[in-house]
Amino acid sequence: MAVIRQLDSLAPDFDAQLELLLAWESVADHRVEETVAEILREVRAHGDVAVISYTNQFDRRQLQAAGDFMVSASELQAARERVAPEARRALEAAAERVRAYHDHQKQESWQYREADGTVLGQQITPMERVGIYVPGGKASYPSSVLMNAIPAKVAGVEEVVMVVPAPDNQISDLVLAAAAIAGVDRVFTIGGAQAVAALAYGTEAVPRVDKIVGPGNIFVASAKRAVFGQVAIDMIAGPSEILVICDGETDPDWIAMDLLSQAEHDEQAQSILVSPDQEFLDAVERALEKLLAELPRREIAAVSLKERGALVAVDSIESAIAISNRIAPEHLELSVANPEKYLPLIRNAGAIFLGRHTAEALGDYCAGPNHVLPTSGTARFSSPLGVYDFQKRSSIIYCSPEGAKTLGRVAGILARGEGLEAHARSAEYRVRNK
Amino acid sequence: MAVIRQLDSLAPDFDAQLELLLAWESVADHRVEETVAEILREVRAHGDVAVISYTNQFDRRQLQAAGDFMVSASELQAARERVAPEARRALEAAAERVRAYHDHQKQESWQYREADGTVLGQQITPMERVGIYVPGGKASYPSSVLMNAIPAKVAGVEEVVMVVPAPDNQISDLVLAAAAIAGVDRVFTIGGAQAVAALAYGTEAVPRVDKIVGPGNIFVASAKRAVFGQVAIDMIAGPSEILVICDGETDPDWIAMDLLSQAEHDEQAQSILVSPDQEFLDAVERALEKLLAELPRREIAAVSLKERGALVAVDSIESAIAISNRIAPEHLELSVANPEKYLPLIRNAGAIFLGRHTAEALGDYCAGPNHVLPTSGTARFSSPLGVYDFQKRSSIIYCSPEGAKTLGRVAGILARGEGLEAHARSAEYRVRNK
Secondary structure (H helix, E strand, O other), rough: OOOOOOOOOOOOOOOHHHHHOOOOOOOHHHHHHHHHHHHHHHHHHHHHHHHHHHHHHOOOOOOOOOHEEEEOOOOOHHHHHHHHHHHHHHHHHHHHHHHHHHHHOOOOOOEEEEOOOOOOEEEEEEEEEEEEOOOOOOOHHHHHHHEEEEEHHHOOOEEEEEEEHHHHOOHHHHHHHHHHHHOEEEEOOOOOOHHHHHHHHOOOOOOOOEEEEEEOOOOHHHHHHHHHHOEOOOOOOOOEEEEEOOOOOOOOOHHHHHHHHOOOOOOOOOEEEEOOOHHHHHHHHHHHHHHHHHOOHHHHHHOOOOOOOOEOOOOOOOHHHHHHHHHOOOEEEEEOOOOOHHHHHHHOOOOOEEEOOOOOEEEEEOOOOOOOOOOHHHHHHOOOOOOHEEEEEEEEEEEOOHHHHHHHHHHHHHHHHHHOOOHHHHHHHHHHHO | OOEEEEEEEEOHHHHHHHHHHHHOOOOOOOHHHHHHHHHHHHHHHHHHHHHHHHHHHHHHOOOHHHHHHOOOOHHHHHHHOOHHHHHHHHHHHHHHHHHHHHHHOOOOOOEOOOOOOOOOEEEEOOOEEEEEEEEEEEEHOOHHHHOOOHHHHOOOOOOOEOOOOOOOOOOOHHHHHHHHHHOEEEEEEOOHHHHHHHHOOOOOOOOOOOEEOOOOOOOHHHHHHEEOOOOOEEEOOOEEEEEEEEEOOOOOHHHHHHHHHOOOOOOOOOEEEEEEEHHHHHHHHHHHHHOOOOOOOOOHHHHHHHHEEEEEEOHHHHHHHHHHHEEEEEEEEEEOOOHHHHHHHHHOOEEEEEEOOOHHHHHHHHHOOOOOOOOOOOHHHHOOOOOHHEEEEEEEOOOOOHHHHHHHHHHHHHHHOOOOHHHHHHHHHHOOOO
């Protein structure tokens, strides 16, 4: 039984096979939605009392009052001191690089003046307060704290509020240390739909936020979808994916381990290698078999490779890129000679890793760019999480008397064409009365 | 019976009254959602056959084949020739200004190189194909065609696909002319949830798009919400609103007509004036009464003013701005002396109209900025429709061998902290084997 399937892009049924391989749809679970709707209603109506009750029930805790789910600034700093110095230094180094990269994303307000004195522009302002959801328990990743909080702080958000569940009163020191390092302003140890509701509507203890970002389980995702519109949310994330394009000249062990680093995430993760070199594909297949056996998470990775992985033979790097554009992968490695020359051909990808030395895992932690990326083909229309996700724009329009006259005539004609007489008169009053 | 209520911001119950005034929530209608879900399923399964069947049923048409709901390029040009020259020139002038303004919103890819040769950046690309929903019948607005299509074309979208229903085979020449002027590439005379489904999934005749924008009725809004994730969508729009801040020195007739131009949209539209000058508020109230009587849409406007309008007395312009930031209005008029000095105080607003001559209606048609703006307080976290809504970003990461070594060590430590051994090995292979 092969560790991973091989596909030939020139086979007549390749398109159908590729479609089958990519098929993944988040299942909307009606019972989850109903449970979530009830939790949202309760928190909206009863605030902290409801949050405490659900948290005690779901996370097996003994909270008495809202103060019991607040983490003070000194507790955050204590966690930062408590973690191993090597881990703290690594988190600080990663935070520094993430901050430096995201500084490049800041957008500035702009204006221009027309000949008649009319001024047009756009004013860019940060959101005032945002919420970051951080999963608890096993899937509690300090790197996610950095990746979600730092762009918000770089954008100038005044208050970054983090929620993280503490099932059985357990919470990761690394997560709290990351919050301290990222500059998170307030932390609440609550999770699930009740935490999303608290952030969306506000309670006595938890302030209402303008946007909620960060990954979570199906209850969290469903709650975010339900409060969308009331607050902004980020994209609902699907399983992680990598697509590697290799010319056959990179060490097969390196490429195999890159594929495995995706596959170890979860059984639904997807790892695909595309290469014009059949011998290389075979070498990577052998390397996968060998390296898989040595991994702590080999059972998860094996299912992922077998169910959702593929090695795809193509006739050229250009053909590989055409397949990649169709897939719109979350992570794309261009492990080829002169990778930069292919950059203009890439249409859809969350993050592009160029060259033989750029392991995708570097991007997960510390290269600088965000690791929150569009999954499941949504790179066709969405972008990495960034500073721009925490800024908003207001149009600026100042009409000089002369400009108002010119524009008033045009607006009047168009407004009457749409049957909106008050619009026409409002535009024309300034013309007449001038 | 007063035409509009007056509120005093210093009254003890003002906060509660303001909250009541602003209360508006889009009602999710379960039966609409079920109908929409069935339409989506049918179109996904049966393509054009289902689109034709629903269109014949809902829009009272006699379509036989997909060709019957396609509008050719020559038909578009014919409509452009057919409309009154004055209207055509007004549309062309508006399109020209909208294009010029949106040209300023184009974002460029960027990169930077670090000391060790590592290159980081972001590549910005347009979406390939987007869909624009244009309502038919009475609410068929040519200005909306310009405002939705032009930013997409400026962004570099290859194919802009417009859908517009033609109930009883009727379709507005102005809408088709606007499509021709805006550079829309393909037009289909279909609407409702079936049109949204066709754009989201694709049929034989209608190509699948990456994003769907544009307003519609509750079926359209519900369908957009349901396909969100499959494709991108714009914000679901609530009723239109205006907040005018005036120092009392602008002609009360001008301000009254600005309030009426919002109120005539629909009964749920909201018009609020805030001023420190009580005599001015009274003068505007009298002007509203007088001018309302002369309006063709006076019945709609009267309900809007009575149910959702307000004249609010404050103690200063700064207090007025504090109220505005809390409301986060779609349209904000600063009808005051030296309006630009208040600009830095504005936190939340879709579009800001500065100065006594800048009627909001100019922004609806031809000032240049987009008239698709965040409503119902969502300016706290969202922005006017713009070129950036049709572009997406890909992170760029190229590590030099030296950079990969430095980053590999940091990533290795953090990956092991998260229990992801394959990530650590993938990052470290490049360090070891160098």
